[in-house]
Amino acid sequence: MKKKTASIYMMVVVLALLSVSTAVAQGNTSQQKLPNVQVKDMDGRLMNVNSFSNGGKPIIISFWATWCKPCISELESIADDYEDWQKVAGVKLIAISIDDTRTNGGIKSLVSSRGWTYEVYNDYNKDLYRALGIANVPYTIVLNGDGKVVERHAGYNPGDEYRLLEVVKKIGKP
């Protein structure tokens, strides 16, 4: 009996936390910046995530992994039109891989052979991924010119990239 009441209390706590967080999230989404977490660049140097910038233009952050097929599909389909995207919306794409020691030796070779011109980083122990509460890749975040999160999207369906372009076009406008 005691166990049961305890678990009921816990459920209430969860619900309370959830309602708090959604209330806050709704009021706050437009003001969130990225947390001050470090990721590694392709030379193994640590880089502060809050120093990402694109001269006041929007940034797309795409979480991916070398073993994630939909992630590569998404980055491939954007790569085909990336120059246009940069022209039209001034957008920059930052691809953050969550590969760990098992597969992170292959990030640079995969990116290089596919000819991707994105900025690529490795969140090697998922510090950033976790700080943002992400559960699965692919996951996409759009930052506006002030570095604030304006859009988040879990998963990838072929065609999602067109909607993403609409979003960055809209916020890219002065």
Add this chain to the structure above:
Amino acid sequence: MRRKIFIMITIAGISNVLRAQEIPGKLSGGLESNNQYYIDDKATQAKAPRDKIATNSYFTLNYTLKNFYAGVQLESYLSSLMGYPEGLKGTKLTHRFAGYRTDKIDITAGNFYEQYGNGFVFRSYEERQLGIDNIMDGVNVRFTPLKGIRLKASYGLQRVLMDNGEGIVRGADLELDPLDLLKIKHRWGVTIGGSVVNRYQRYTGPDEDFPPGVDAWSGRLQLTHPYYNLNMEYVGKSADPTDVNKNIFKKGSLLYISQTITTNKGLSADIAFRRMENMEFRTDRTQKDNVAVLNYLPALTKLYTYSLPGLYPYAAQSMGEIGGKVDVFYHFKRGSALGGHYGTKLSLTASMYRNLDTARLNSKEGFRAEFWKLGPTELYNDVNVSLERRWTSWVKTIISYTNLRYNQGYIQGPGFGMVNADIAVVDVLLNFDRKNSLRGEIQHLWTVADERNWAAVLLEYGYAPGWSFFAGDMINYQSKKIHYFSAGGAFNYKEARVSLSYGRQRAGLLCVGGICRVVPAYSGANLSFTYNF
């Protein structure tokens, strides 16, 4: 009970304050919930547990205010999904931490994740699908006094299932960029580093020589260049008798060499080599499987994403293994003969692992192994060729062929033999327009071993941006003739994702990122929900 009421009041209080005014700082986090309804299934001999409904849920909340940060995670296993470690049960606030972070220093008190070097001596991380969360509870410091010097120091207990384990862990890691420190500008980057980790667990047995403390240390070197990367690490470990290694007093070692070569001509490659012996490192010497593991020893092989090559996943052999992997990528440029209008991507992967050349010893050491010699037993071998090509704006195909040799007896246990299998996969994606897409997979596996030949099909329909549906089947048509069918759908809306599926799961190894757990056969419906903010 009083504590719980206190927590509730606090939360209610905070939430009222939050609603009343704009709070300073930022909140982020997420909710993940996996629910399964089990049924009995005669065909696969899957039996539903007594409680037919199982739910694993995780809720995280992080708070940041300028340089200050704090967070909690609540986990609930009511009841826990089949195949998860038995000790994961009930509901608990499993993480709570607070910290202070500037560009020079980052101090965390409470729960923290950390990794030294490649993780071979120390990595605490979470992999929910495998039921792994070896988060530490103590103090962690990351200190960067100068650009080019990075120091980490960690101290604490490790989470083991729902509580902290009894093994005490302390460690430090130093990383230097000598060229930066000497202010030399160069195309090459050099990083050197080293770690030490000590674990102490009380020993009350009769053996006077038994080491309650175990040390592991490592040295590493990293070279970087626009077209070349080298990552080397050597690890040594003191005698660590455990239940798993039958209490031998053998020292452990690991050598890892990884290189990446790229060109601006579309050709690139990465090559990894690893040799290890007796490298299992736990905070609790009586645990097994993925519980209380302190270091990270993934299988360095290609991670297959298709279901049939995934039937025989290699798992790293921490007692003794020598081998490596090569990946070669080539991009046939647009407009070339083989590239076609959109370009063609070729990838070639091969890996080979063997056991060590060992001699049994009568002393407490247990065995002796030659360093630079391959052992007599083949553990795993694979070769894969994949071609990815877009034919028109709306048709894309991936063709893949794999040959693998998998020593099932060595990896999964006695009663199995060597599996030699050939696998062909054809994957076609049709983008009808900007919203509708259809993807189909046909796979076939040829082998005379184990459950013999397999065939599999999968259809996936996507309606961007929100909806996707799939239906698939997989059958071992020469042996048990069981259809492992599944079907379902998912809906994404911004940061939320809900998915529902129904089908059969085959008993076997489930591997994520090269770490595996054994899953039982089950049948039923699954409902998953993720949301973050």
